[in-house]
Amino acid sequence: MDHDKTAIPIEGGRFLIVGGASLVGSTTADLLLRKGAREVVVLDNFAFGAESVVAHLRQDPRARIVRGDVMRLPQLLAASEGMDGVLHLAAAMSISMDADPWTGLDVNIRGVQNILEACRANRVRKLVFASSNAVYGYGPGVAGDLVESTPFHSVGAPTGAVIYGASKIIGEQLCRDAYRRHGLDYVVLRYSTVYGERQHYRAANALYIIETLDRIRRGERPRVIGDGSETKHFLYVGDAARANARAFEAAASDVAVNISGPAPVTTLELVRLVTRLAGSDLVPEHVEPQAGRVRLTSGGAFRIDHSAALRAIGWAPETPMEEGLARLIRWRDAAAGLDAGGADA
Ligand SMILES: NC(=O)c1ccc[n+]([C@@H]2O[C@H](COP(=O)([O-])OP(=O)(O)OC[C@H]3O[C@@H](n4cnc5c(N)ncnc54)[C@H](O)[C@@H]3O)[C@@H](O)[C@H]2O)c1
Numbered sequence: 001m002d003h004d005k006t007a008i009p010i011e012g013g014r015f016l017i018v019g020g021a022s023l024v025g026s027t028t029a030d031l032l033l034r035k036g037a038r039e040v041v042v043l044d045n046f047a048f049g050a051e052s053v054v055a056h057l058r059q060d061p062r063a064r065i066v067r068g069d070v071m072r073l074p075q076l077l078a079a080s081e082g083m084d085g086v087l088h089l090a091a092a093m094s095i096s097m098d099a100d101p102w103t104g105l106d107v108n109i110r111g112v113q114n115i116l117e118a119c120r121a122n123r124v125r126k127l128v129f130a131s132s133n134a135v136y137g138y139g140p141g142v143a144g145d146l147v148e149s150t151p152f153h154s155v156g157a158p159t160g161a162v163i164y165g166a167s168k169i170i171g172e173q174l175c176r177d178a179y180r181r182h183g184l185d186y187v188v189l190r191y192s193t194v195y196g197e198r199q200h201y202r203a204a205n206a207l208y209i210i211e212t213l214d215r216i217r218r219g220e221r222p223r224v225i226g227d228g229s230e231t232k233h234f235l236y237v238g239d240a241a242r243a244n245a246r247a248f249e250a251a252a253s254d255v256a257v258n259i260s261g262p263a264p265v266t267t268l269e270l271v272r273l274v275t276r277l278a279g280s281d282l283v284p285e286h287v288e289p290q291a292g293r294v295r296l297t298s299g300g301a302f303r304i305d306h307s308a309a310l311r312a313i314g315w316a317p318e319t320p321m322e323e324g325l326a327r328l329i330r331w332r333d334a335a336a337g338l339d340a341g342g343a344d345a
Pocket of ligand 1: 018019021022023025044045047048049069070088089091092093111131132190192193194195202
């Protein structure tokens with residue numbers, strides 16, 4: 001495509017966050033407003049997200065919350081009119097995809113097509129699309145350094161996770177196609193598992209964090225599935241929000257990059273870390289995986305390389321897990337009316 005790559009300053013800009021009543025969306029809305037955006041519109045059908053997650057935005061006259069569905073193009077056309085940038089987050093992740101693949105595929109594929117059509121029709125300057133490390137798949141074969149050219153692995157992985165990962169691959173390709181056909185600038189961000197304040201129960205890997213905390217607060221021993229040597233790579237939600245902002249600000253387009261945290265951990269290390277930060281000395285118990293639950297495994301130790309994001313959009317993760325987890329625990333305890341008894345990071 002023969003044009004200058006669009007850079008959109010956040011200050012003074014108008015942004016639509018689709019699926020914004022979410023973990024990533026609510027934190028990004030806060031950041032864009034802090035950075036001086038002129039307008040931030042959050043559109044959500046509240047299928048998974050909650051009004052409470054974005055209720056605080058009502059205090060800011062520059063923010064607007066719109067009830068809308070990505071399956072309804074007229075609603076997207078109305079919401080994206082006059083927008084400089086659109087961040088597309090609405091999706092079903094592997095657990096929701098496993099529960100209802102029909103709806104999940106509609107949202108993750110037709111929803112993306114509708115967003116692209118609304119952006120094209122309203123001459124939106126750039127789309128940022130939330131993809132996932134699920135595009136590398138799960139199960140045996142996923143090991144070592146995962147870079148943007150790593151292929152998709154599906155053999156031996158749970159169907160919900162494979163269908164989710166495949167739907168994100170299609171979403172990415174639809175963005176490329178809109179760039180090729182219509183010159184719509186886009187940046188794809190492949191987040192690894194996001195955690196932080198406003199944590200939910202919808203991401204299979206983040207359950208290791210939130211369920212550990214729940215058990216500790218009930219006085220029960222935290223659980224580790226298997227021997228706990230499995231690798232996970234997490235991303236603090238504030239770092240995800242910064243990546244979204246950088247994707248708009250940077251003169252980048254037609255690119256897909258990994259957005260992961262500083263370093264991977266094993267599930268045993270993670271459970272021990274959450275336990276310590278929550279101020280507990282409970283000893284984890286090792287259990288077998290629960291039948292019927294989506295469980296995301298890999299073939300060995302892996303690391304999701306985020307160096308391409310530094311080159312493309314000038315982003316690198318800043319928040320170590322100790323610090324991000326301590327923030328999550330403080331938020332959770334405050335929401336539950338508990339004294340934040342955990343140690344600071
Ligand atoms: N959370 C993670 O660990 C993670 C990891 C990798 C990628 N991602 C991707 O990042 C994005 C945001 O993740 P999150 O954790 O903030 O998700 P989330 O579940 O909190 O948010 C998704 C939002 O989309 C909304 N939504 C669903 N269907 C919709 C529809 N038909 N119309 C309008 N809105 C609809 C939901 O109500 C929800 O608020 C998703 O696209 C997800 O696939 C998340």
